[in-house]
Amino acid sequence: MRISIIGCGASGMTAAISAIRSGADPAQITIYEASDRPGRKILATGNGRCNLGNEYLDASCFYTSDREGDEFLDELISSFTAYDLKSFFDSLGIITVSKNGYLYPRSMQASSVLNALMTELNSAGVQPVYSSVVTCIERSDDGFLLKVNDSQVKCDRVILASGLGSGGFEIKNSDPAVMFGSLLKDKNRFRNNLPALCGLTVSEDITSCAGVRAKGRVSLYSGDELLGSDEGELQFTKECISGIPVFQISRQASVYLDMERYVTVCIDLMPEMTSDELSSYIMNYINTHPDRKIYELLNGMLNDKLAKYIYLKAGISGRDEVSKIPSDNIDRLITLCKELTFTVTGTESKEKAQTMCGGISPCLIDKNCMLKDVNGAYVTGELLDIDGKCGGYNLYLAWATGLIAGRSVMK
Numbered sequence: 576m577r578i579s580i581i582g583c584g585a586s587g588m589t590a591a592i593s594a595i596r597s598g599a600d601p602a603q604i605t606i607y608e609a610s611d612r613p614g615r616k617i618l619a620t621g622n623g624r625c626n627l628g629n630e631y632l633d634a635s636c637f638y639t640s641d642r643e644g645d646e647f648l649d650e651l652i653s654s655f656t657a658y659d660l661k662s663f664f665d666s667l668g669i670i671t672v673s674k675n676g677y678l679y680p681r682s683m684q685a686s687s688v689l690n691a692l693m694t695e696l697n698s699a700g701v702q703p704v705y706s707s708v709v710t711c712i713e714r715s716d717d718g719f720l721l722k723v724n725d726s727q728v729k730c731d732r733v734i735l736a737s738g739l740g741s742g743g744f745e746i747k748n749s750d751p752a753v754m755f756g757s758l759l760k761d762k763n764r765f766r767n768n769l770p771a772l773c774g775l776t777v778s779e780d781i782t783s784c785a786g787v788r789a790k791g792r793v794s795l796y797s798g799d800e801l802l803g804s805d806e807g808e809l810q811f812t813k814e815c816i817s818g819i820p821v822f823q824i825s826r827q828a829s830v831y832l833d834m835e836r837y838v839t840v841c842i843d844l845m846p847e848m849t850s851d852e853l854s855s856y857i858m859n860y861i862n863t864h865p866d867r868k869i870y871e872l873l874n875g876m877l878n879d880k881l882a883k884y885i886y887l888k889a890g891i892s893g894r895d896e897v898s899k900i901p902s903d904n905i906d907r908l909i910t911l912c913k914e915l916t917f918t919v920t921g922t923e924s925k926e927k928a929q930t931m932c933g934g935i936s937p938c939l940i941d942k943n944c945m946l947k948d949v950n951g952a953y954v955t956g957e958l959l960d961i962d963g964k965c966g967g968y969n970l971y972l973a974w975a976t977g978l979i980a981g982r983s984v985m986k
């Protein structure tokens with residue numbers, strides 16, 4: 576049986592390994608990879624450390640445009656648990672370690688994960704075919720016909736593992752919707768893909784805060800509707816608010832902005848204090864040190880660039896004495912520390928995003944990751960309309976669907 580795998584990323588490699596372990600003849604497996612090397616995205620994961628999974632797995636850690644997709648997710652999580660994930664890596668010679676539930680290779684190097692996957696493939700005799708762009712897949716009488724560069728190739732099974740080009744790994748001349756469009760009966764179930772796990776651009780001038788890293792809670796709103804919220808280290812660039820908490824809410828921002836809705840982010844720079852506690856702290860400071868300059872007030876609490884930004888917004892001059900701050904401005908200062916609000920104008924581009932929302936609806940595939948209407952065609956990884964939160968969930972999805980598709984291909 577000739578098996579073609581499109582894409583030598585996390586899910587494509589895992590699918591090939593799984594197919595071989597399930598009895599497929601390695602000589603009949605071809606991995607077509609558009610770039611000149613395997614697993615480029617794996618090397619970029621987890622800042623080069625590869626957060627390859629998470630001990631806590633639940634459908635709520637993933638998003639999909641179709642609520643019906645939850646059924647697929649529940650099935651996936653129960654058939655491929657965190658224990659299965661660790662065992663898979665164990666079998667490749669990768670010892671996993673947990674940091675608060677986030678799983679990494681013990682080496683803390685993404686390159687060791689890629690090496691282990693490639694060693695397994697190469698020792699079975701599978702050499703991916705590089706610089707091979709698949710532009711079209713069609714059904715033929717007895718299988719599939721693939722257009723690879725300028726040639727036509729036949730196969731009996733095809734595993735679509737080509738991702739959606741997040742992180743700057745887009746392939747020129749390869750539009751996924753064109754590539755496998757003829758396989759999809761309901762083309763509306765291939766959703767427009769939008770950046771997820773990325774920073775948010777804002778309309779306010781935040782250039783003075785560029786480079787700041789600060790702890791805080793970020794909440795995303797469309798009008799009064801709370802779309803998401805998360806806490807941790809925030810990062811500011813010249814035009815963007817970023818950091819893991821922002822990544823976690825970015826897909827909701829993407830979706831609402833795509834619907835042309837007005838979206839704001841509200842940052843609580845002191846989530847460990849209530850407004851009343853902050854007010855008491857400030858009043859106490861003013862009473863104890865009435866002669867101190869205003870810029871001393873937030874000195875031990877906030878990054879100085881952020882504090883300056885807030886004084887400016889509150890209409891307070893840092894050089895005055897704290898006892899001279901009008902009470903209205905103190906109230907405004909407290910509000911700004913607790914609810915620093917920005918208008919979201921967009922997300923960072925696909926090139927900067929760690930994943931995409933959109934892709935092929937999980938409703939179109941069965942529990943073996945096979946397209947329900949196309950016997951022998953499987954879909955894995957990022958190409959599916961499922962995107963995970965930060966924390967190893969997207970790689971989990973890639974390994975899990977790759978493994979399931981690979982072992983099902985021989986059935």
Ligand SMILES: Cc1cc2nc3c(=O)[nH]c(=O)nc-3n(C[C@H](O)[C@H](O)[C@H](O)COP(=O)(O)OP(=O)(O)OC[C@H]3O[C@@H](n4cnc5c(N)ncnc54)[C@H](O)[C@@H]3O)c2cc1C
Nearest residue numbers: 582584585586609620621709738742749956957967969970
């Ligand atoms: C900077 C960054 C950091 C990340 N960190 C993490 C992390 O720590 N933890 C985590 O869980 N997730 C992380 N992710 C997300 C994770 O990397 C992806 O979800 C995962 O790699 C998707 O795997 P995949 O195999 O489905 O797709 P991909 O990794 O995108 O692989 C697809 C492959 O197919 C090839 N291809 C595409 N089109 C064609 C074509 N037409 N013909 C032939 N080949 C083609 C591509 O070149 C690519 O090699 C990160 C992503 C980025 C960008």
